[in-house]
Amino acid sequence: MHEWLRVNPLSMAVQMLRTLGSAIVPAAVVIFGAGTQDSEKFAEIAPWIIPILVLIIGFNLLGTWLGWVRLRYRVGEADVRVEQGILSRQARSVPYERIQDVSLEQKLIPRLLGLVEVKFETGAGGKEELKLSYVSEAEGEKLRETVRALVEGEMTRPAVPAEGEEVPTAPEPAGEMLFAMDTRRLFLFGLFNFSLVVFAVLIGALQQFEFLLPFDLWDYLADLIKDDRISEAGDALAGYTLVAQIAAIAYAVFAVVVVGMASGVVRTFVQDWEFRLDRTPKGFRRRRGLLTKTDVVMPVHRVQALVLKTGVIRRRFGWYGLSFISLAQDAGSANHEVAPFAKMAEIAPIVREAGFSLPDEDTDWRRASADFYFDRAVLQALVPGTAALVLIVLGYTLVSLLLAGLAAVLMVGEYFLWRFVRHALDPQQVMSRIGWLAPRWKIANRVKLHSVEIAQGPLARWRGYCTLRFGLAGGRLAFRGLRLEDARAMRAAVLDSIAVVDFAHLPR
Amino acid sequence: MDTEPLTKLDRSYSTVMRIEGLLTLVPLLIAGLVLYATSVIPAWVPGVVLALAALVLVFYLPTKRFRSRGYHMSDDRLRVVKGVMFHADTVVPFSRVQHLDVEQNPLERMFGIARLILHTAGTHNASVTLPGLAHDNAITMREAIRAHVKRESL
Numbered sequence: 001m002h003e004w005l006r007v008n009p010l011s012m013a014v015q016m017l018r019t020l021g022s023a024i025v026p027a028a029v030v031i032f033g034a035g036t037q038d039s040e041k042f043a044e045i046a047p048w049i050i051p052i053l054v055l056i057i058g059f060n061l062l063g064t065w066l067g068w069v070r071l072r073y074r075v076g077e078a079d080v081r082v083e084q085g086i087l088s089r090q091a092r093s094v095p096y097e098r099i100q101d102v103s104l105e106q107k108l109i110p111r112l113l114g115l116v117e118v119k120f121e122t123g124a125g126g127k128e129e130l131k132l133s134y135v136s137e138a139e140g141e142k143l144r145e146t147v148r149a150l151v152e153g154e155m156t157r158p159a160v161p162a163e164g165e166e167v168p169t170a171p172e173p174a175g176e177m178l179f180a181m182d183t184r185r186l187f188l189f190g191l192f193n194f195s196l197v198v199f200a201v202l203i204g205a206l207q208q209f210e211f212l213l214p215f216d217l218w219d220y221l222a223d224l225i226k227d228d229r230i231s232e233a234g235d236a237l238a239g240y241t242l243v244a245q246i247a248a249i250a251y252a253v254f255a256v257v258v259v260g261m262a263s264g265v266v267r268t269f270v271q272d273w274e275f276r277l278d279r280t281p282k283g284f285r286r287r288r289g290l291l292t293k294t295d296v297v298m299p300v301h302r303v304q305a306l307v308l309k310t311g312v313i314r315r316r317f318g319w320y321g322l323s324f325i326s327l328a329q330d331a332g333s334a335n336h337e338v339a340p341f342a343k344m345a346e347i348a349p350i351v352r353e354a355g356f357s358l359p360d361e362d363t364d365w366r367r368a369s370a371d372f373y374f375d376r377a378v379l380q381a382l383v384p385g386t387a388a389l390v391l392i393v394l395g396y397t398l399v400s401l402l403l404a405g406l407a408a409v410l411m412v413g414e415y416f417l418w419r420f421v422r423h424a425l426d427p428q429q430v431m432s433r434i435g436w437l438a439p440r441w442k443i444a445n446r447v448k449l450h451s452v453e454i455a456q457g458p459l460a461r462w463r464g465y466c467t468l469r470f471g472l473a474g475g476r477l478a479f480r481g482l483r484l485e486d487a488r489a490m491r492a493a494v495l496d497s498i499a500v501v502d503f504a505h506l507p508r
Numbered sequence: 509m510d511t512e513p514l515t516k517l518d519r520s521y522s523t524v525m526r527i528e529g530l531l532t533l534v535p536l537l538i539a540g541l542v543l544y545a546t547s548v549i550p551a552w553v554p555g556v557v558l559a560l561a562a563l564v565l566v567f568y569l570p571t572k573r574f575r576s577r578g579y580h581m582s583d584d585r586l587r588v589v590k591g592v593m594f595h596a597d598t599v600v601p602f603s604r605v606q607h608l609d610v611e612q613n614p615l616e617r618m619f620g621i622a623r624l625i626l627h628t629a630g631t632h633n634a635s636v637t638l639p640g641l642a643h644d645n646a647i648t649m650r651e652a653i654r655a656h657v658k659r660e661s662l
Binding site: 476 | 584585591593594595596597598599600601602603604628629630631632633634636
């Protein structure tokens with residue numbers, strides 16, 4: 001297994017398709033645009049189009065082939081190496097002891113061709129990871145097993161394995177299923193994932209491809225206003241009976257809600273199709289995705305903290321989402337979703353497997369300083385409140401009342417935040433609960449924290465509260481507006497837990 | 509544990525901060541000279557502004573800063589306190605130190621002081637800097653922390 005290898009030749013096809021896709025479509029659009037606008041000039045350049053396209057494709061082919069020839073990788077004794085680059089060479093080596101995990105990803109085209117992208121995660125956090133695109137599915141699985149076995153070996157015995165020693169490459173044991181989402185669950189999840197992004201996308205696309213429309217959109221809109229056609233539409237609406245007006249508004253709202261829910265469902269289906277979380281001997285294995293299939297393994301001991309969240313409405317029905325904070329990145333976000341939409345009864349076993357415990361009735365939840373939220377309420381209500389006073393003197397009663405209402409809402413919001421934002425400390429964990437209508441819990445292991453800071457601004461010092469911040473690998477954990485004595489007590493307790501366990505002795 | 513007396517930083521640290529304050533005055537000084545030469549505004553205005561800036565940057569702030577800073581090193585953790593307006597009181601247990609740096613810029617080297625930097629794996633406070641230590645002292649502290657890290661992980 002120590003020889004240099006090339007990636008699967010089919011990855012050239014993927015590369016070609018991708019570059020051609022990104023080159024041909026704009027080219028076609030340009031040609032189409034030129035053809036419709038100025039047919040004389042178009043006739044002049046027309047004979048050249050085909051040779052130019054052939055040339056572009058030829059160059060692409062050559063580049064892709066050279067790139068493939070010049071890319072090689074090796075799974076060696078102490079590291080994984082990848083060398084690439086046509087003229088300027090780049091050689092990257094990642095030692096086994098730094099590899100956090102190997103994950104496989106399949107986008108649509110590679111999936112059709114039976115290829116996977118292998119990522120060696122080093123926990124560098126957002127930095128460039130070592131990637132191999134693409135190898136065959138079987139080869140990817142084998143690579144993952146080999147590297148994992150070597151990583152484990154590196155962990156248990158620091159010595160380099162002897163030359164020729166057989167590396168066990170047993171297939172991934174099936175493991176026990178912890179959580180899965182069927183189509184019905186996905187559909188329900190999608191309904192809660194209500195999103196109006198589709199409208200933004202439509203408007204964006206309209207701006208981008210406006211020139212393809214048979215009429216000028218902005219002129220059309222300008223005409224609409226200039227010719228009073230818009231007020232005609234308004235008149236038409238005003239001409240309806242009250243019932244018809246209400247029906248029209250209800251219809252509009254209904255349409256928006258339906259579109260929002262439909263786009264939520266589509267997005268959820270694409271991302272979480274066949275979501276499945278297994279507990280394997282090596283950790284948590286998560287598979288999901290409709291077009292881009294991903295297969296990620298998170299070792300249990302790398303879980304730094306848990307995040308449990310819910311939404312304003314889904315909370316009423318008992319739905320929660322669980323994710324892990326770990327060193328490795330997950331599709332751009334630092335949290336690994338392990339149960340995006342589940343009942344508490346389904347979440348509890350996952351939490352237990354990860355070595356954490358959920359807060360229960362015995363948890364000693366504490367509130368932050370009331371002064372902190374009082375100050376915040378005053379500061380937030382200051383501007384609208386003052387404006388309301390000034391305006392009422394000037395005689396704008398309605399606006400003034402609206403502003404006063406806003407100030408009141410802000411203050412009530414702070415009151416509820418004071419009531420609902422809490423923190424707790426148990427013998428193993430630090431817990432926080434933030435948010436009022438859509439609460440969010442963070443649970444961190446005391447031993448896995450790295451530093452503790454008590455920070456105070458001028459106001460906080462005067463009023464005697466502070467922010468308590470913990471150094472957490474891969475995430476943030478802060479408690480705002482704690483009473484100073486509370487923060488000091490928490491810091492002392494946590495520091496004592498940290499100090500007794502050395503970093504090197506943390507379970508790896 | 510929060511009642512223990514903080515160790516003060518080296519005296520020359522406040523001198524270094526004063527010199528740094530002087531250096532930040534240089535652009536202001538040039539601007540002032542230009543204004544003085546072009547005499548767009550009364551000649552005494554740049555002088556007064558400069559004098560005020562110098563008072564704040566060279567005398568007031570370094571004194572306040574120096575007074576607000578301190579540290580306490582116990583046998584398994586280092587506490588670093590700083591901040592005139594915005595206070596920060598950070599504790600790093602030695603058992604979480606990933607690696608250590610001792611840094612000196614030319615000015616610090618002239619006065620024989622150094623900065624000790626502790627790196628941890630946390631996202632927040634990934635590196636905690638303790639400036640204004642006598643160089644020998646910084647080296648001794650680094651060795652002590654390193655010895656602790658080494659002893660613990662054996």
